[in-house]
Amino acid sequence: MAGNSRFPPLFDPSSSVRCRLRDISCDLAPPLRFLPNGNDDAPSQYPARSCAQDPDCAGPPGRYCSGHATGSADISPRRAPRLTLLLLAGSGEAPAIAEGLSRRGIACAVWRAPGARLAADWPVPVATGDLGRCLSDPALTAVLDASHPFATDISGQAARACAARGVPYCLLRRPEWPRLPGDRWTPIASEADAPAHIPAGATIFLATGREGLAHFADRKDAYIYCRQIGAPDGPFPLANGAYLIQQPPFAVEEEIALFERLEIDWLVLRNTGSTRAVTKLLAARHLGLNVAMIDRPAAPPGIRCAATTKEALEWAAAL
Structure with missing residues (x-):
């Protein structure tokens, strides 16, 4: 797999x-x-x-x-x-x-x-x-x-x-990233709410950092990838997932190839509005992936x- x-x-x-x-x-x-x-x-x-x-x-x-x-x-x-x-x-x-x-x-x-x-x-x-x-x-x-x-x-x-x-x-x-026609976003009020919106059997790319993995501790029915730019402090904390060790910047084409290779069907992302992090969103848009978009706090x-x-x-x- x-x-x-x-x-x-x-x-x-x-x-x-x-x-x-x-x-x-x-x-x-x-x-x-x-x-x-x-x-x-x-x-x-x-x-x-x-x-x-x-x-x-x-x-x-x-x-x-x-x-x-x-x-x-x-x-x-x-x-x-x-x-x-x-x-x-x-x-x-x-x-x-x-x-x-x-x-x-x-x-x-x-x-x-x-x-x-x-x-x-x-x-x-x-x-x-x-x-x-x-x-x-x-x-x-x-x-x-x-x-x-x-x-x-x-x-x-x-x-x-x-x-x-x-x-x-x-x-x-x-400014936040705008939602465009055709985007498959699910607005999420907080990061802790994300797992409840993702169906069983999903392959997830978690783009909120390793701290967000704790929210998926009970989701043994999904497979979760979490990207890190440096060596993690310990092994992956969940039985159903893995770290990806990569260093930015990440071009849109590279993100598309990565998502296809890993068979990602859900992206969990915070709406930071960052011009660097937007490449993940553009790749998901190109592939028609589901995006659990976490709303920015007021x-x-x-x-x-x-x-x-x-x-x-x-x-x-x-x-």
């Missing part, structure tokens, strides 16, 4: 080195400005590395994906930045936003959940640790939330903290939203 197929590992997790400034935890303090790559006047603060990307959180080609040493830090007081902004990462746009902030001379730090894989070598300091501590830092003057579209806990916490302190907050909220009420990287940077520059 096609369900027993496995792809050879294409990614060495040992090559992933967390990009992190020495002695910086989640404090936003000393103002930093980064000089362009190639400056040899001062030692680099980061080692060269190859970035480890997940399918929906990948840095753009070149600067973020080539495995390079970043530029040097200039902490001269005469170049003190005019703003201290916290960028919450997790979306595919976050590296480009960090680059844009750096080019505009906007002092910022980037934060992502502890233990999460960073998508890039960042041109700004990386804040790690408890988000609440970062949000309460006296140096914080604005928050630009470019976290994953489904990271509702992060966005909610940040929005509430900013409202309480009177700190400007903006959420990057890209944004926190009464907040400022930006639909694009450009809008987000314009908001930050206007502060």
